[in-house]
Amino acid sequence: MPDLLDLTPKFRTFFALAEHADPETRWQLWQQHYAFAAVPPTPGGQGIARRLLDEAWEKYSDLPTDLRPEVVRLQRQAREAEQALEALFQTPAPSYRLVTYVGGFEGNAFVAGTSLCMPVEMPADWAGWVLTHELTHLFHHELCGSDGGWQRSVAALIVQEGLATRTTAALHPTSPLRDHLGTVDWLRQCEDVRSGLWGDALSRLDASDDAALLRFLLPHPEFGPERTAYALGWWLVGDWLAQGRTLAELARVPEADLPALVAQRTQ
Template sequence: MNQIEVLNLVPKFLNFYDKANQPDINADERFKLWKEHYNFAAIPPGEEGQKMAREMLDHAFTQYAKHVPVLKEWNPDTSKLERTLIDIKDIMGYHQPVNLTVIYFVGGFENNPFVAPYGEGKAVCLPIECGESDIFLAHELTHIIHGETAGIKPSWERTIGSTLLQEGLATRISEYYVPGEPEEKYIANQDGWLEACKERHADILEGIIPFLDDQSAETVSRFIFGTGTAGLPREVYYAGWETVGKLLEEGVTFEKMAYIPEEDIPEYIRKAMVKETLR
């Protein structure tokens, strides 16, 4: 039987907000309060992550006021969590019990849920300041189940090939599970991003192939948060969306892709991408 622990960080955020939303608090003091009383965001580890957290907070803080009344009344829907977890397991052909932590938090309106190491396992971290999203939930639960099927360790440092397949499966399974939305809903977090990627389609795919075995934190951060070889952000997401989409068209199932062992993923993805770029 699945076991789901829910951790609601919204009250913790509201405590920070009450302390920081004072006329005599400047930006430096506000960030200090954020680190002391909240300190949770979709950021990479280290100094770069702290810099991103500061920028996010400075950009988002004035937007919080109109959302605070809703945040004060918000409560997690555990029945939806349980139902979606069962459905995603079925789609991926995984039938073992799952122990899972789901963390609800208030982010910076960047719409960036994520999976992170938590205790001896992993946690799905879901932002709620823009409202809950069934697509986000399906996406992140796919990551959790994929970790089980492929033996993927809960680590920031992972090969680009593994990252590409993880994000490709998550975006395409969320599309399958919550059908009928525009493509951007499943993959984009910025207006115009997907169209820009399509215009550089070949450049993105060809540019990422040499990095598929690279697992350095710098390279992972580059293709997730920074700009890739084609000069666009989040190029690994686009490459994953397109590559898994082509594999599905060829008849490869979600379950087959999900069970590729982590150590074999870069070579599997390389063959699939080379085949695509040669068309």
Template sequence: MDQIEILNLVPKFLSFFHLAKKPDIDEEGRWALWKEHYNFAAVPPGEDGKKMARNLLDTAWNHYADHLTFIEKWEPNEAVVREYLTRVKALLGYDHPIDLVVVYFVGGFENNPFVAPYDQNRMALCLPIENGDSNIHLAHELTHIVHSQTANLKGEWERTIGSTILQEGLATQVSKCLVPGHPDELYLEHKKGWLQSCKENRANIISQICPFLDHDSSEAVTRFTFGNGTTNHEREAYYVGWELVHFLLNEGVTFKEMASVKEKDIPDYLRDVLPNLLK
């Protein structure tokens, strides 16, 4: 049976919030309190991540009060996590027990759930709650958890761009499969108009990411996820992954088959497939 531990960071956020909203606390004091009492954000590791976390806090701060009642009343729902984990495992063809930690946190209204290593044996599924619960996000991130088992993924921030593309492509398309009926934008868009702009630059985005499939530095991963890629579009790896998995599904390749490609083989796998998207 799957083992699910719930780690709820919402009370820690509320403790920070009530300390930081006192009238004598300025922005620097608020940031210091955040680091001391909360210190959790959906950002990459390192100094760039700290800068992003500070920006998220400063941008979101004036909005928290309007959502405070919801945040205070919110409660975790383990049953829905188990339901979607079972469905994702069936789709990806994985029938062994999974041991994971679900971390619920308050983000900066940026809708950025993520998966990261938690301890030696477990992954953490980190879900922001300030915008309400989302089954699309849940299915997306659980796909990462299961995919890490089927493909022997390291689960670390530093991984090849090829691996990043396939991971995000699977997660976005599995979420569409399991939570159907919504516009495509809802499965992968982080800001309005992004998907349409990517479509208009489709050939350039796909062709120009190909030389980077083996790159695995933190800088490269940041460039193609949070950064502006090669065509001045954020999250180009997500868009290419979405297009890649859509293409493979139309070619008759199953989610299970895609998820079974081992991490070390993913760049070569994509090198063979991606040119076909441009024909």
């Protein structure tokens, strides 16, 4: 079992203090007593956190008073996902910390270093495949020599998300496409600009600055859709699997080799 860091008591402290506060005071109390959200560690991250707080505020009063059962449930689901991934990647699960927290009801979980951060408000049927996706990142980091940090090349971002989405699809074959990748409409929008997205990505494979990474996570400044790294990775890893490569093999490609490997992608 992973180590556990449960942040829900900190959220309860913040919520009790802020329950009757005005929005600006509420934000200040959030920063002082909680300050945890699924946002990128970039200058714009705090602005996103403020928006998530404001949008989720009315929903927080509907949370159960006792969140411990949800924490226990996530621990159980994490272990189930670990076992499936251990069999797929043919290696023991890496050491990691499970961080449970109250998020913004936006359905977002994330990995930071060796921590897997899961919001307790996420429904159980959704959390199962999300844990598979996020744990795939931890297995991948261990096998490819990544430190799991925010800074990595655009190529690494694309392959990481491609491996995670394809692994989730393989282990949750009855889940709809929107669960392990995104909506059909979103993927169609990406398909419409597929050639342009690849051209843009191929020109930046070695880049690892915030602007380059956010270009393929936030709405694309030229082509429009957000999360285009997921679409690019889905296509790329799908091509590799069609060539006879395996998920376990791809997970072991050293991170430093990924820009050159992605540059050789099939057209």
